[in-house]
Amino acid sequence: MKKLYFLLMTGVLCVATVSTTQAASTAITSNLDPAFGASGTVEIVATIDAPDPSGIAVVNNRLFLTFPKHDGDHPGPVLAEWKNGQLIPFPSSAFSESAQGDPASRLISPHGMTTDTQGNIWVIDDGKIKGHSIPAGGAKVVGISPTSGQIIASVILKEALLPDSHMNDLRVDLTHGAKGTAFITDSSFGGHPALVVVDIATGRQRRVLAGHVSTMPDKGYQTVLDGRVLHYDSTHPTFPAGGADGITLSVNSQTLYYSPLASRRLYSLSTAQLADFSVSSDELAQRVVDEGEKGAADGLATDPWNRIYTTAADHDAIFRRNPDGGFELIASDPRFVWPDGIFADSRYVYVVLGQWSRLPRLHGGQDMRRPPFLVAKVPITPPASQ
Numbered sequence: 001m002k003k004l005y006f007l008l009m010t011g012v013l014c015v016a017t018v019s020t021t022q023a024a025s026t027a028i029t030s031n032l033d034p035a036f037g038a039s040g041t042v043e044i045v046a047t048i049d050a051p052d053p054s055g056i057a058v059v060n061n062r063l064f065l066t067f068p069k070h071d072g073d074h075p076g077p078v079l080a081e082w083k084n085g086q087l088i089p090f091p092s093s094a095f096s097e098s099a100q101g102d103p104a105s106r107l108i109s110p111h112g113m114t115t116d117t118q119g120n121i122w123v124i125d126d127g128k129i130k131g132h133s134i135p136a137g138g139a140k141v142v143g144i145s146p147t148s149g150q151i152i153a154s155v156i157l158k159e160a161l162l163p164d165s166h167m168n169d170l171r172v173d174l175t176h177g178a179k180g181t182a183f184i185t186d187s188s189f190g191g192h193p194a195l196v197v198v199d200i201a202t203g204r205q206r207r208v209l210a211g212h213v214s215t216m217p218d219k220g221y222q223t224v225l226d227g228r229v230l231h232y233d234s235t236h237p238t239f240p241a242g243g244a245d246g247i248t249l250s251v252n253s254q255t256l257y258y259s260p261l262a263s264r265r266l267y268s269l270s271t272a273q274l275a276d277f278s279v280s281s282d283e284l285a286q287r288v289v290d291e292g293e294k295g296a297a298d299g300l301a302t303d304p305w306n307r308i309y310t311t312a313a314d315h316d317a318i319f320r321r322n323p324d325g326g327f328e329l330i331a332s333d334p335r336f337v338w339p340d341g342i343f344a345d346s347r348y349v350y351v352v353l354g355q356w357s358r359l360p361r362l363h364g365g366q367d368m369r370r371p372p373f374l375v376a377k378v379p380i381t382p383p384a385s386q
Helices: 020-025 273-277 281-287
Strands: 002-007 013-018 045-046 054-058 064-065 080-083 086-088 112-116 119-124 141-145 153-155 169-171 181-186 193-198 205-208 222-225 226-233 242-251 255-260 263-269 287-295 299-300 306-313 319-320 327-330 340-346 348-353 372-378
Touching: 013 020, 045 064, 045 080, 054 181, 054 348, 064 112, 112 169, 112 340, 119 169, 119 181, 169 242, 181 242, 181 255, 181 273, 193 273, 205 281, 242 306, 255 273, 255 299, 263 273, 263 281, 273 281, 299 340, 306 340
Parallel strands: 054 112, 242 299
Antiparallel strands: 002 013, 045 372, 054 064, 064 080, 080 086, 112 119, 119 141, 141 153, 169 181, 181 193, 193 205, 222 226, 242 255, 255 263, 263 287, 299 306, 306 319, 319 327, 340 348, 348 372
């Protein structure tokens, strides 16, 4: 059995219990919309009073989270493991909690996080603290062994970094480059989004697809958040918006999928072409594939069966794109207020519920976030054919 939540015209939140089968089938049995309410099996795995989490990775049932500072400085770790109901700085307090020392030797403001095919954790540090410029060495790609806590790689972003960069999320492809290649979405604080490619072994890096439709926000973009109908306006922002943001790899690492934040399109490119520095950005632009609509997604994640999960903030939901290009609803819940970072393994899809649509800068200076901040998981199963 499961509970469905209905907000009546009086503003009273009512709860109805229905069977899991009924919720999954969303059968049409009346003149009411069967999609209105909660669906799917949602379990809250972390409840955090502060700070606000964003990136997520799960390794051997260990939950890791990032806590960026670009929308507000805060005490406590910027990378932590959620353990026994507490945030434990990872891999150490000196590396993930210190506000002193060389920016290149510690995390400043990590945002996106992922794992590679060997189970290592990778973090993109955008280096940005609200009200401050990005210090030298602040923006970087960092690889960490979850077992030993050893820093296995740290590549400082220089040539690929702009003063208004917002290095948002990343994926690491171990099939190209001696130590792999990192693909990063720079959603940009100043309207200059792009993809960033980094050869981890050499540190060689470049920006590609700057100004291309696949990395730019849709100027006609409209969404509905917290009951408000909103339009994209770069000069008067009322919701999280911007360029290249969500990113994920195919299971074989041969295809990169990505999308702008203020767009419902999904795009893809061959990783072999992206990782080849001899292929120009203009040439890459000719090879971008428009994969069609994918909803209003922030985060993207791929499961072991090459199915892509997308957050859907305007539906308080998680969608799944199957290999045939078809979509299905995996879960919706009124607690899914701006689902942000997302991670999938063979058993669950995990999602951070960051409430980023309620930031002060989007509400006339008033902070509308209401802690606690939640992290949820939803069970998944192999495709029927497996």
